[in-house]
Each structure stands twice: as C-alpha cells, then as structure tokens.
Amino acid sequence: RVHIRxxxxxxxxxxxxxxxxxxxxxxxxxxxxxxxxxxVISCSALSTAAFAQSCTTHGESPMLADMVSSGNLPPVNDRxxxxxxxxxxxxxxxxxxxxxxDTTGGNRLAEFRHFGYEPLVRWSIxxxxxxxxxxxxxxxxxxxxxxxxxxRKGMKWSDGEDFTADDIxxxxxxxxxxxxxxxxxxxxxxxxxxxxxxxxxxxxxVTFSWSKPHGLFLENMASPYGVRVVQFAEHYHSQYIKGLNxxxxxxxxxxxxxxxxxxxxxxxxxxxxxxxxYNNPDRPFVQPxxxxxxxxxxERFTFERNPYYFKxxxxxxxxxxxxxxxxxLAADTEIQLAKSLTGEVDISRVNISTPANRSVxxxxxxxxxxxxxxxxxxxxxxxxxxxxxNHPDEFRASxxxxxxxxxxxxxxxxxxxxxxxxxxxxxxxxxVAPSPRSPFYHEQLARQYTEFDPDTASAHLDKALPEKxxxxxxxxxxGDRFTVVIAVNKDFKSDWVDMMELIKGYWDSVGVETVLExxxxxxxxxxxxxxxxxxxxxxxxNGAGRLPLVKPDxxxxxxxxxxxxxxxxxxxxxxxPPAEYLRMYDLINLIPSVTGAxxxxxxxxxxxLLAAYFGRIGIATxxxxxxxxxxxxxxxxxxxxxxxxYPGISPANFSTFFIEADxx
Numbered sequence: 001r002v003h004i005r006x007x008x009x010x011x012x013x014x015x016x017x018x019x020x021x022x023x024x025x026x027x028x029x030x031x032x033x034x035x036x037x038x039x040v041i042s043c044s045a046l047s048t049a050a051f052a053q054s055c056t057t058h059g060e061s062p063m064l065a066d067m068v069s070s071g072n073l074p075p076v077n078d079r080x081x082x083x084x085x086x087x088x089x090x091x092x093x094x095x096x097x098x099x100x101x102d103t104t105g106g107n108r109l110a111e112f113r114h115f116g117y118e119p120l121v122r123w124s125i126x127x128x129x130x131x132x133x134x135x136x137x138x139x140x141x142x143x144x145x146x147x148x149x150x151x152r153k154g155m156k157w158s159d160g161e162d163f164t165a166d167d168i169x170x171x172x173x174x175x176x177x178x179x180x181x182x183x184x185x186x187x188x189x190x191x192x193x194x195x196x197x198x199x200x201x202x203x204x205x206v207t208f209s210w211s212k213p214h215g216l217f218l219e220n221m222a223s224p225y226g227v228r229v230v231q232f233a234e235h236y237h238s239q240y241i242k243g244l245n246x247x248x249x250x251x252x253x254x255x256x257x258x259x260x261x262x263x264x265x266x267x268x269x270x271x272x273x274x275x276x277x278y279n280n281p282d283r284p285f286v287q288p289x290x291x292x293x294x295x296x297x298x299e300r301f302t303f304e305r306n307p308y309y310f311k312x313x314x315x316x317x318x319x320x321x322x323x324x325x326x327x328x329l330a331a332d333t334e335i336q337l338a339k340s341l342t343g344e345v346d347i348s349r350v351n352i353s354t355p356a357n358r359s360v361x362x363x364x365x366x367x368x369x370x371x372x373x374x375x376x377x378x379x380x381x382x383x384x385x386x387x388x389x390n391h392p393d394e395f396r397a398s399x400x401x402x403x404x405x406x407x408x409x410x411x412x413x414x415x416x417x418x419x420x421x422x423x424x425x426x427x428x429x430x431x432v433a434p435s436p437r438s439p440f441y442h443e444q445l446a447r448q449y450t451e452f453d454p455d456t457a458s459a460h461l462d463k464a465l466p467e468k469x470x471x472x473x474x475x476x477x478x479g480d481r482f483t484v485v486i487a488v489n490k491d492f493k494s495d496w497v498d499m500m501e502l503i504k505g506y507w508d509s510v511g512v513e514t515v516l517e518x519x520x521x522x523x524x525x526x527x528x529x530x531x532x533x534x535x536x537x538x539x540x541x542n543g544a545g546r547l548p549l550v551k552p553d554x555x556x557x558x559x560x561x562x563x564x565x566x567x568x569x570x571x572x573x574x575x576x577p578p579a580e581y582l583r584m585y586d587l588i589n590l591i592p593s594v595t596g597a598x599x600x601x602x603x604x605x606x607x608x609l610l611a612a613y614f615g616r617i618g619i620a621t622x623x624x625x626x627x628x629x630x631x632x633x634x635x636x637x638x639x640x641x642x643x644x645x646y647p648g649i650s651p652a653n654f655s656t657f658f659i660e661a662d663x664x
Contacts, residue, residue, distance in 0.1 A: 055084075059317035061096040064307050073307055074160070076318055081152035083136050084318075085311045087653055090637040093313055094321035094658030099302070100633065101345045103330040105491055107522050109295070110273035112224035113350065115325070117650035118287050119226035120149060120168075121218060125637055125653065127378055127545060127646045130222045134163070134230050134286060134310070144213035144595050151204040156308040157233050157284035165206040170234035172198040174241045181265050186228070188220035191593050215595040219550045223645040228272055233284040240269050286310070288320040288655040299329040311655055321635075321658035331520070333494045340628050343368035346659075348628040350375075350642055350649075354495045355424040355624040368628070373636055375625040378643030380543030380555075381618035382423065383499065384432050385409075386536040389615075390562040390575065393532075395476060399464055400535075403614055408460035410449040410617045412510045413503060417452075419620050422499045426624030432555055432616040433607075435543035440603055445611040458510050465511070474511040483513040485534040491521035496537065499619070540618055541644040549603060550645050553588050555610055557581075584609050632663035 060068075060076040067073035102114055110116030122133040132138075135149040155163045176185045177195065189196045191210040199207045208217065220226060242249045242261055249261070258264040270276035277283075281291045288309045295301035303325045311319040328345065330336040333352055340348040341364040348361075353375070361372060387400040399405050415429035429450035434440040465474035465482055474482045484507070488500050497518055504514040519527075527533060542551045557564060565574030567585045587606040591599060622642075627649065629636050635656045642648035 055312070055316035057316065058312060059096075059315065061305060061318070061321075061323055063097070063323050064305070064318075067307070079156065079160075079308045080312065080318060081155035081310050083152055085132065085136070085152075087311050087313060087319060087656055089313055089656045090635045090653075092635070093315050093317065094635055094656065095661040095664075096317075096321055096658075097323050097661065098659030098664035099324040099326050100322045100347075100657065100659065101326045101328060102347060103336050103339060103345050103349060104327040105336075105521055106329050106331045107525060108273050108275060109327065110278050112227065112273060112647040113650055114347075114654070115289075115650075116227060116273055116278070116287065117224065117647050118230065119221060119223075120229050121222050121226070123222045123646050123651045125641070125651055127547075127641050127643065127648075127651070130218045138218075140218075144215050144217075145211065146207055146209040147214075147217055148201070148205060148207045151206070152310060153204050155286075155310045157236075157286065158290045158306045158308055159233075159236070159284045160308060161233065161235050161284065162203075163230075163233075163286065164203045165200040166203070167232065167234050168206045168229055169198055169200050170237070171229060171232040172196075174244065175232050175237075175271060176228065178241070178243075180242055180261050181271075182262075186225055188217065188225065188592070192589060212593050213595055214592055215599050216550055216592040219546070219645070223550065224647045225272070230286050231271060231277065236282075236284050237269070240265065289322075289325040295327075300326065302326045309655065313656065320655035331491070331522075333491055337494075340370075341368050343370055343630060346630040346633045347636070350625075350627075351492055352494050353625065353627050354493070355426045356422060356495045356498070358424065358624065358626065361626075361628050365628075369632070370628045370630050372626045373629045373638045373640055375627055375640040375642050375649065376544075377622035377625050378435075378544040378547060378641055378646045378648060379539055379541050379622045380435055380548075381430055381432050381540035381620065382427065382493075382622050383496070383617075383619040384538050384540035385617040386538065386557075387615065388533055388535070389557065391532070391534075396482075396534075399482065402464040404460040405464035406614055406617060407449050408457045408464065408510065409507060409512065410614075411451065411453045411457035411460065412506045412512075413617075413619065414452040414506060415450055415619055418499060418502055421502065422495055423620060423624065427620035427622060429619075430621045431614075431618040432540040433543070433610075433618070434548040435621065437544050438548055439546065439600075440548050440607060442604075442607040442611060445607055448611065449614065454506075454510055461510055461512065468511055472511050473508075473513045481513050483515055485515045485517055486537055487517045487519050487524060487527065487534075488537060489521055489524040490518050492524065493539070500537070539622075540616070542646075544643070544646075547643070547645050549591060549599070552591055552603065552606060553585075556584055556588070556613075556615055580609055580613055584613070632659050634658055634660060 058076045058080060064073060064076070068075055119133055120135045121130050121138065124131050134151065136152050137150045139148040151163065151165060157163055175181055176189065185195055191212045191214045194210050194212065196208045196210060201207060238244050239248055253261065253264050256264060256268065266274060266276065268276055275296060278291055279294045279296050281293050285306060288306055289303040290306045291303050305320055305323050309319055313319060328339065330339055336349055337352045337357065339345050340352060341360065365371065387406060389397060389401045391397040391400060419425060419427050431446055431448065431450060433442055433446035461474065467475040469475055469481065476482050486500060488496050490497050500516050504516055507514045542548060542554060562574035563577035563581055564585065566576055567582055584606055587602050590602045591606070594602060625642055627640060635658055637652050640649045640652055
C-alpha cells in the first residue's frame, strides 16, 4: 500500500537538486554539479522559472492556431505548464508543419527507439547524464533511500486534464503492483526484495523510497522501462481497473467475450509499449504525437501532434515542430531498405543501417535525397551468444555448463574474417564486456578467447564431447550427433544471417553440428523465454559509460534459469548453482543498493568472477553505425547514439526535428 507522508517528514538536506534544463550544446559551458554516487551529471545554470517568465507568449503550429481561433482548443499559454521544458535544437529553430514518414515492423510501434520515449527523467543526447523531462527537478537524500520528484505545475495530458502526482500514485497502486495485471513490479523498483513506497507529497511532488539505498534509480528511470510511470491517467484508466470498477470491467470484458482479466488488459489497455497501449485514440498521453484512430491491421497510419505537449524551444515555440508522424508497415528488411533508399521514409532503421549496407546507401544518396548521419553505439558487442545452462535436456544442460565447451566454440570463431567480410573492417574482436569507453572496462573479460585457434578449440571441445562419428561430428552418449540450433532474427539485424553462415562453418569444422533457423522478429519475440530454447543470439547492450551498472545481469544469465530461482528463493525453488554463480547474483543485488566506492568495488569483483566463469560469447565491438536521414528532415544531431537502456536514438529529441517549409 502507498503511504502518504507530510512534507515536514522528508529529509531537509539532500545530496543534489537538478533543475529544468536540457544538457547539450549551449549548456556545456554552464555550471554543473556531479552526483557522485550515481555517476549522473546535472546542469544547474539556467532557471526555467526565469525562462517561463520571459515567455509571456508562445508560438504554436498553424494547425493548432486555427483550432484556437475556431474555439475548439484553449490558447497555447493555457495548454503549457508554468515551467515548460526548454529543449535546445541541433541546427536552428524549426519550421512548423509537415509529416515525418517512418517504417514499422508491425511488432511494436512504441519500441522507444523512434517513438514512445517520454519518461519522468531521461538521458541527454550524448548519454552522459540523466536530465529532467516530465519531472522538472528532483532531490536525492544523502543516503540514496529517497528520491523526490517535482512535477510541472499546469502540465496536462493530451486530453487537457492536469498531470499530477495522483497519476503516478495511481499507476503504482493499480497497475505496477496489481497482480491481476502483472506478477510483480519491474525489478528496479525493488531494493533487496523491498518494493518502493510511492507517496504523494502534494499535487506536484512525489517520492520513491526504500529502507536501503538505491544507487541506480535515476539511470533506470531514464531507461525505456521508466516510461511506464507516466502512462496511466487516473481520470481515464480507473475505468479499466477491476478493483475500482468491477461492474464496468465485467461489462467491457463481456463485450469482448473475454474471461481472463490479465489477457483482456494486455489486449485492450496494455503497458510497456504493447500495441494496444497506443491503439486507443481516447487514451491520454504525454508523447508529442498521439493516435486519432486505431492503427492495428493498417499498412499505413498517422499520429498527429499533441496540443498539450509540455516542451518549448529557446524562442518560446511549443514543440513538436512536425504536425504528423506517419508509419508505413514494412515487416521485411528488404522492403525497409528499399523504402529508405528511394527516400520514401525520412530516417532509416537501425536493423538495416549496417556496415554491410553502407555502400548501397552511399550509392543512392543523391537519388534518394538523403545524407548519412554517424551513430555511436552504447552496446558492448554486435552479438551475444547466451547458453541455456538449465535446459530441460539434462545432457545438453551439462554441456552448456561446461566452460571448456564455451571456450572451444569461442576459439573456433575467426573474428578477423567476420569483421572484414560482414562488418567491412569495423570493430575489433571482443567478448561480452563493458566497452573500452566505460570506467568498468575489464581487459581479461573483453579480450580472452578471441583469437582464432581451431586446434586449441578442438582440445577444449574434446573435454566436453570427446566422441565423434565418421564425419568428425561430436556425439551424445546415445550415439546421436550433438546439434546446436541457432534462431537468427533476420529482421532485428539484417547482417546476422551472413554472420551466422560463417560461424556455422567454423563450428562444423571443429565437430559441433550447427543448424541455423532464420526467423522473423515476431517469431523471435513469441519464443522469448521458452524453456527449451537452444543457444540464443542477441546483441550485448549497455556497455558504454556507467550503463553496465544498470543491467549487470545481462552479462551472466537469464531470470528464467533454475539457478536464478534457487538464488532468489533461498533454495526453496530451482536447482543449486555453482558457488561462483551464487556470489555473482549476490553482487548483482548488491550493486544497486550501495553507492560510491562500494558500488564500484562490487562491480569490479563481479567482473572478475565473470571473466573466470566465461558464460557468454561475443564477436566484435560495434562500429560503423549510421542512419540515412532525408535531406528535408533537419535538427537531427550528429553523432546519434544507439543503445537500449539508453534507447537510441530517441534521446535525440524527435520533437525538435522539423521538415523544411519548402519540402513539406
């Protein structure tokens, strides 16, 4: 239950107070303060209160001005909060109007990389700091047990209703902790098993607190997972909560011939980027563009500007500049590529903007009327082979638990050839480890077993699977071949299929029969978490800066492992893992609950244990990324940054992008 606390009970002394500025070009030379215990830098120079006072009037899109004139919309000054968020632009103050065209694979529109990213706090463009967003500022207690967020007085949902602390408390009590909707809150809302206490102080102040420190809360709140906090308007969503409106919900479910509330919620209300979450035109949002009709089943659909969006530029113009966002369904990567090359879409997707495709993009720049914008990557690795060490096939599980097997497969890979042939010379051989740009760079973890050495690889594999057939393929105890099956998501990374064809050859040559199953993104997502999945191929994310702190478990294993269940239940469930695995999960839980030097020491011990354990295989550092951007689309910063916990490229401020007036 959420407890309401009076303001006088809050700690009067706080570690840091973050004001309402966008930390980019102009701000770089202004006063900064470092919040050392979370590694977050705050800009504290330009007072938004002073800025708001200087804006006695605001500019707005002509399409909204027409609505105001006709009496269908309040004046822009009444639609903006008292302290709107000032966003600096990359090139110049933009032109209002136009439609930005993008592609969608049909699996999830709000994938947070191009749409949906509008959390309470957010990452700066370059990913170096957490900055204000929906919250205008925040305070952190000295012991990092309480985070106090100050909201924007007068900020509104897209339907014109006030956005207040009540909406955040409503989300926590009725959605995030509602076991009728999901089994448990997202992990970062807990510290050592203790869920947050979320409390309203007043209409525009809300706190998250625990009895122990939470040293990584801001970074997690700035991630895609933090968007959930500002997605549920109490005045609208109360009708969908079974405990608040049992008769109304029963009627709604009956109309849909549904008997399972959890399934009905997911299909009709949704959270965390589910298609249903943005398919309802009546639902209030805080995003810059909103639906005006349902889009499911359509091959082309359009969102329009949110008239109550809370951000402005330096000349007091309400954002966004672009009136409409249009999406074209392109589930196949070849179709995505064709639409980008011809200039039909305004910005290419990450899955086709690969080193292998750079030359074809370059050759079509003039015809397609686009430019290539460089993009850095926050990822650790272009590939991440994850071994199901608790596979239901006990023999297969025992092989995957054998370090010699993992080392053998790694040494069998000719990474230099892969880099030259697939990634066109971009990147260096690397394992799943924090990037060289991170303070947690670990030489052994990053570089071990990256050399190409088939003889040594075979020697290691002989220790795990010594028996072979007449063709040299390794056998199970019953005489059948030991075969690994890799599902390759052709839509997520278009160069993975070619990469895996080479890796199949490397592994076949050392006696490990490898079968490739090329699947769509939708199929890949549907299979996620299945207990009988074989070796999983994904990217290794969150490698730059202090991002490895935010998701350290990504370098170890899956939450569905029996080993993980054993650790989390104190042995009541699951299977007992090796002692070093238990210690690594102890450290994973410890890292967010300590601060400063203790946090760094815990992370470094964890990385040492990971290096000795060697649980995952990587290929190379990501490099040579870019996006094809239409020449009519401006204010796209360079370089962009790709990532996940930093959900690149959304922090680039899509609301400031504009289409030149003569090209709309």
